[in-house]
Amino acid sequence: MLRKAIQEDILAEDYDAAMVLIKELAERFGYRSDAEAFREKIEAARFESMNRRIPMAIEGVEKLIQSRRWDAAEVEAARIIRLYPDSPKVDGLRHRVHRARHEYKSELERRFLMAAKEERVDDAMNLLKELDAYLTEAEGKRYEEVARGVIGKARDNLGAQFKLAVHDRRWRHAAELGERIIESFPNSRMAEEVRGVIDEIRAKATSYA
Known part of the structure; x- marks a missing residue:
């Protein structure tokens, strides 16, 4: 009966509960050889479970990165490292997140500068808004002049x-354009100037709809 309960706990991956019963099997009933066999079985099951779960967990991190x-x-990443501290598969997982973020930030910077250079104003504005979340205040100063030019062109184009x-x-x-001007600038x-005429324009938009 005790052996069956141990086996059920192992199948359920409740290894701590199984170890309690194994200790009882050895110390109370004297079946030390059987207890040792169960311990080896648990070690193997834990290893197999870890090898199955770690790739799935890492895949979850990759999806978050994507x-x-x-x-x-x-x-x-920090949670996985805490759960599997002895697994070499999770080494550098946190660094993987940091590196991916840095690479994406660098790509945003490159795309923004290219869009600004090619005067693709709408693209540059969208990229600037996204890039803003990645830049420190000091980093942002490097792009002030370019950003000012892009924003000015976007405002003029919209106007x-x-x-x-x-x-x-x-x-x-x-x-719609007036509302964008008020919201964006x-x-x-x-x-x-737009605020001074927007109500009249809205009224005309409604009456001519």
């Missing part, structure tokens, strides 16, 4: 599109 959930990836939409009486489009003179 989705750029860096904080979650780092937390998960020109807004004025053209108003001129062409495309009120719904003008309202709230402290600009252009946004102040």
Whole structure:
């Protein structure tokens, strides 16, 4: 009966419970040879379980990296290292997260500078917004001049599109552009001017819908 309970615990991967019963098997009933055989079985089962679970856990970290959930990836990497401290498979897992984040940040920087150089203003603005989350204050200073130029061009382009939409009486489009100007450049003179006419434009957009 005790042997069956031990076997069930091993199958359920409840190794601590199995070890309690194994100790009882050896010390209370004197079946030390059987107890040792069960201990060896547990060691083998633990090793097999670890080899099965670690790759799955690492794959989970890789998925977090691919989705750029860096904080979650780092937390998960730390958890895996705590669970399997003796496994060489998890060595450097936290470094893997840091390296992937750094590589993605470097790629963002490269793409932003290329977009700015090629005057792909919308792309540069989107990349700048994403890049902002990765840069320290000191790092951000390196891009201030380029960013200022990109933001200025984006503002001017949006303003020109807004004025053209108003001129062409495309009120719904003008309202959308006006709202983007106010949201994206709230402290600009252009946004102040748009605020002065946006209600009228919205009303016309509604009446002409």
